[in-house]
Amino acid sequence: MDAHLVVVRGGFRLDVRLRIGAGEVVALLGPNGAGKTTALRALAGLTPLAAGHVRLAGRTVDEPDRRVWVPAERRRIGVVFQDYLLFPHLTALDNVAFGPRRHGATRRVARERAAGWLARVGLADRAGHRPRQLSSGQAQRVALARALAVEPDLLLLDEPLAALDAGTRLDTRAQLHRHLTAHPGATLLVTHDPLDALVLADRLVIVENGRVVQEGPAATITARPRTDYVARLVGLNLYRGVGAGHTVRLADGFGLAVADPVRGDAFVAFRPAAVALHPERPAGSPRNAWPATIAGVQRHGDNVRVQLAGPVDAAADVTPAAASQLRLVPGQRIWAAVKATDTHAYPAA
Template sequence: MRSGDGSGLDAHLVLDRGAFGLDVRLTVAPGEVLALLGPNGAGKTTSLRALAGLTALTGGHLRLDGATLEEPGIRRRVPPERRPVGVIFQDYLLFPHLTALENVAFGPRCHGVPRARARALAAELLDRMGLAEHAGAKPRRLSGGQAQRVALARALATGPRLLLLDEPLAALDARARLDIRAELRRHLAAFEAVAVLVTHDPLDAMVLADRLVVIEHGRVVQEGSPAEIARRPRTDYIARLVGLNLYQGEADGRTVRLGPDLALTTTEELTGPAFVAFPPSAVALSATRPGDSGARNAWRARITGMESHGDRIRVALTGAADGLPLAADLTNVAVAELALETGAEVWAQVKAAQTHAYPA
């Protein structure tokens, strides 16, 4: 998305580190929250550091509200401290010897704002975060959620045009994440400039972001709204992230051939390269070959592992003939009745109506 008037973020992040190369294009409009997702080592944190100016680009450009902050081709590079960028680090990095109020006032003071005015601004921000009564507390006296809000207030205190959040909820326990996630979403929704966050948690990304960009091996492999990404994953990593089985093959009508001996029947009619996706809950297992149950997709598979997954058992399998991976979610009762165990061979089946096919 681009605003059309030069405002917002326009970045082409190019870094060459020999064994690893980054080439990522990002455009984000004011008021939009973008989440960067990807496996470890994909380049998410490197991208965030490049946006902050903490890692220098070797190519491309970085423009914010029409102003060029960095462009190696013309030897232009604005130092990090002079960029209108606020950063919330994963561990918040609050100054332990300063109070919450002093932490928030630190940025404006560094920009030459008089002490009294900086403290008044800090007090206002802490009040907005619901932390007025904790203004005099030092970080060690704050809960994880409170520290996260102080870090957010500190990042906002300098009036940034780009807000960067590095795993903003990673330091919180599971109970605190739920409340703080909803609270952070409200604050981000009120932020009028650009916000970019890095997260490993798909739920954080789905709740906090308006748009997702998925990076693998230093390149963008998919981008779109959370709903688009969840419905049409295009790599194995994304499929695992949103909890789907994903296969790629050649479509001819309502059949997608995955290999010489395996084809899946779907409800969509396609021609050419195609993906087929379905949730683990759509997979049924049986000890014998299924009869005419409406599940036109059936094949032998071997169980390679089992683990608890919420109130179900996630069964990992590989196709007995082709080795294709498969995940199935079964109830505890079903697992017990079938006497499932690692190494056992079973029949897997999926109804065509429970699959979703789309062009590759």
């Protein structure tokens, strides 16, 4: 799949290039309003392009400049929507058979194919059930079977696990991974959940304000985030400044000592767990230290997440015992410190 998606809606403009190989799973991530759903709808043929193109398996299905437009129902695309959108009046079998029927299969062939897909997703015994008789996890699997039954060149997944509870989500994610691994076509997963993306996708594409801001393998993106959104996504504090060897000077003039020598425009990242809090300025080994004001305190897994405001706004993770000993409360003045060896600096270009 090769696409250049240009969509204009009011004051918002999406301009994104996507390329997904056969058998590859790409996750599209971004904050609310970034353009993820718009991109998915454009690929599905539900939102026309203003410019650009969409090519599936070498066939152009949308290219405004050449007045090429293939309706959604004639594109070899399978879609699993966030709310699944199963037909409430049809059984699970007929829901799955709907796609093949629309693509020209006879009723008998479509139902045979549907039965085969229900068996693959472990729901052969639910073939006669209607959507209201299915659990959320079962409905998700029926929706996936319906999308795959058309043997799509492109499979689109729109937050496919968002409607599931935590227990169902874990099992369903593992099943979905198995089916995506076996799918020979391209897959685009639209999600806001970094865990879904890291488990299911071969490559990540991050969009903000209608533009791609970073893309690549998960390991590269998690190690070298390039925007605040990506840094929050992977749980890092991120800063941009100008490097001069082992110091990166931020926009307000504060200098961060770093282990990695960098020169010119650079990023510095470090984990919240690397931030130590002290009632007074710390002494001892060389480190970055600055006075801060506590802006917020909340539970974060087994730790306490402390939001710090100051010359370096940062998130710090401390143990409940440390938080109790320091008696951390919003508005409190405190010292924060990060060892240079706990930072990661890299070029911004």
